[in-house]
Amino acid sequence: MSNTNVVEESYEKLQAEIEELIKGWRKSINETAVVKESSFELISSPLIPQLDLEADMNQYHLFIIELFDFLAERQPENHEYCDILKENLTIDIVSKWFKEVITVNRYYFHAVAEQYQVPEWLPLFAAEQAARPFLQKAAAELETVLTKFQHDPCCPACGEPARFAVVGKKGKKELTCPRCLHSREEKKLCCAHCGTEDHTQMIVMKVDGEEGAEIHGCQTCKGYTKVIDMRKLLKKETPALMDIKTIHLDYIAQENGFGTAEDGKYH
Amino acid sequence: MADYIKFVDVTKCDGCRACMVACKNWNDLPAEPEDFNGSIQSHRDLTANTWNVITFNEHETSDGNFEWLFRHMSCLHCNQAACEKACPESAISYTKFNSVVIDAEKCVGCGYCVQNCSFGVVQLATYKDKNGSEYRKAQKCTLCTDRLEQGLQPACVVACHTDCLIYEEKDLVLAEANKRLGEVKERFPNANIYNPQGIEGTNTIYLLADKPSVYGLPENPKVALSQVVWKDYAQPLGKMMLGATTMAVIGAAISNAVRKDRPEGDHDHE
Numbered sequence: 001m002s003n004t005n006v007v008e009e010s011y012e013k014l015q016a017e018i019e020e021l022i023k024g025w026r027k028s029i030n031e032t033a034v035v036k037e038s039s040f041e042l043i044s045s046p047l048i049p050q051l052d053l054e055a056d057m058n059q060y061h062l063f064i065i066e067l068f069d070f071l072a073e074r075q076p077e078n079h080e081y082c083d084i085l086k087e088n089l090t091i092d093i094v095s096k097w098f099k100e101v102i103t104v105n106r107y108y109f110h111a112v113a114e115q116y117q118v119p120e121w122l123p124l125f126a127a128e129q130a131a132r133p134f135l136q137k138a139a140a141e142l143e144t145v146l147t148k149f150q151h152d153p154c155c156p157a158c159g160e161p162a163r164f165a166v167v168g169k170k171g172k173k174e175l176t177c178p179r180c181l182h183s184r185e186e187k188k189l190c191c192a193h194c195g196t197e198d199h200t201q202m203i204v205m206k207v208d209g210e211e212g213a214e215i216h217g218c219q220t221c222k223g224y225t226k227v228i229d230m231r232k233l234l235k236k237e238t239p240a241l242m243d244i245k246t247i248h249l250d251y252i253a254q255e256n257g258f259g260t261a262e263d264g265k266y267h
Numbered sequence: 268m269a270d271y272i273k274f275v276d277v278t279k280c281d282g283c284r285a286c287m288v289a290c291k292n293w294n295d296l297p298a299e300p301e302d303f304n305g306s307i308q309s310h311r312d313l314t315a316n317t318w319n320v321i322t323f324n325e326h327e328t329s330d331g332n333f334e335w336l337f338r339h340m341s342c343l344h345c346n347q348a349a350c351e352k353a354c355p356e357s358a359i360s361y362t363k364f365n366s367v368v369i370d371a372e373k374c375v376g377c378g379y380c381v382q383n384c385s386f387g388v389v390q391l392a393t394y395k396d397k398n399g400s401e402y403r404k405a406q407k408c409t410l411c412t413d414r415l416e417q418g419l420q421p422a423c424v425v426a427c428h429t430d431c432l433i434y435e436e437k438d439l440v441l442a443e444a445n446k447r448l449g450e451v452k453e454r455f456p457n458a459n460i461y462n463p464q465g466i467e468g469t470n471t472i473y474l475l476a477d478k479p480s481v482y483g484l485p486e487n488p489k490v491a492l493s494q495v496v497w498k499d500y501a502q503p504l505g506k507m508m509l510g511a512t513t514m515a516v517i518g519a520a521i522s523n524a525v526r527k528d529r530p531e532g533d534h535d536h537e
Contacts, residue, residue, distance in 0.1 A: 211417075211419055212419065231420070231425060232419050232420055232425050233418060233419065233420065234271070234415060234418050234419060234420055234434070235418060
């Protein structure tokens with residue numbers, strides 16, 4: 001995998017450190033439930049955007065501040081922007097950020113960036129990373145409810161477009177969401193987007209010399225999934241990191257005419 | 268990077284030989300067809316072109332029944348490797364993954380490593396150069412160091428379908444080994460973890476169902492003191508002395524040349 005990885009080492013390191021932060025935050029919220037029991041009766045997916053999560057906004061605020069401090073230290077060129085956002089964050093704004101980031105409202109965060117004259121990516125990135133522990137906690141709590149949602153082109157928990165799958169220890173293909181870590185089993189030759197099981201419609205692409213990484217493309221809906229055989233890898237990275245490290249597979253799939261549900265034109 | 272080691276739980280092995288095939292495949296080793304020699308074991312022993320072999324030992328249980336004892340036999344990658352100590356050309360070395368590898372460029376095919384390996388793992392392969400002259404090189408399992416460098420598991424581990432072979436972080440492996448030992452003790456009272464301390468442990472540890480000798484393994488292998496003295500003390504000292512002598516000779520030659528260049532009468536006088 002390292003032979004073809006196109007991601008810069010420094011960026012990979014930064015992401016790995018952010019993953020460690022998220023891991024720590026996840027531990028700190030482990031004791032409290034974020035999903036209200038009464039909300040389990042929902043019938044459509046994705047579930048989490050429809051729920052009113054009981055997330056502690058003070059904690060979310062702290063996570064964002066911690067992330068801004070981290071970014072300011074690692075990327076001095078963003079120090080000033082992080083400070084501007086930090087100074088203007090109130091509990092009300094943080095609550096609004098949390099609500100909007102769950103549904104990935106890009107328009108809202110674009111407006112925030114314009115309002116404070118900061119890089120467009122920064123508010124959404126911070127809000128998203130700090131919300132992940134809550135998303136992951138919620139997805140874990142909803143595990144049993146989520147089993148009834150199959151063949152969804154998006155993650156049934158958080159709505160992230162399906163694009164990443166791993167082959168686990170037992171050899172089963174599991175669609176894994178890099179955002180909320182929800183994973184669901186999928187047939188080996190089945191399109192994660194439209195559910196096609198016709199093997200003549202499925203194309204498996206491999207990168208020369210890269211063992212254990214495949215792109216499963218569907219000729220019916222032109223969707224694709226990256227499939228990583230974790231059994232072959234020495235170091236088991238988190239799905240978010242693996243997703244970043246295999247970004248070259250996205251390029252290859254897209255150069256070959258495949259896309260994801262996020263692109264809109266396939267579904 | 269954390270220390271990784273290979274764990275071979277022989278009690279999970281079903282003798283499928285997938286590890287042998289995967290090894291041949293990845294390392295591009297030629298097949299070595301063998302005649303039937305009275306056992307369903309495919310090869311009698313490791314060879315220069317067969318870096319791992321599943322041994323089939325016939326075993327009589329305490330109640331008189333028959334049982335196969337399998338063992339994935341390959342290099343154990345000793346922490347104090349006798350082959351490394353014996354090599355006069357320093358062609359055998361440890362990698363950052365703690366695997367013991369042979370540098371084919373440096374190997375002169377002397378065979379000292381073959382004679383000294385505690386487990387009979389290293390073997391000599393014979394090749395022919397373009398003039399038809401034969402030459403030899405020592406060969407053995409590399410722990411798939413080339414795969415490890417790419418972030419991949421060793422080929423044999425990937426191929427193993429019973430999880431008999433695991434390549435994981437050392438602490439996890441040792442914990443798993445102890446856990447498994449407790450589980451199999453009832454069925455195999457002589458079960459033990461084979462990680463010989465006489466050679467400071469190995470980077471392939473075994474959970475054996477019976478005594479090491481039953482599997483053809485030495486009970487307590489050690490590297491001969493003479494080898495340790497030779498490799499770790501005498502050789503570096505010898506090299507240092509050779510360097511010092513060379514420097515002295517060069518120094519003397521320069522000094523003589525400078526003296527010769529001076530005119531006859533140009534002497535210091537008091």
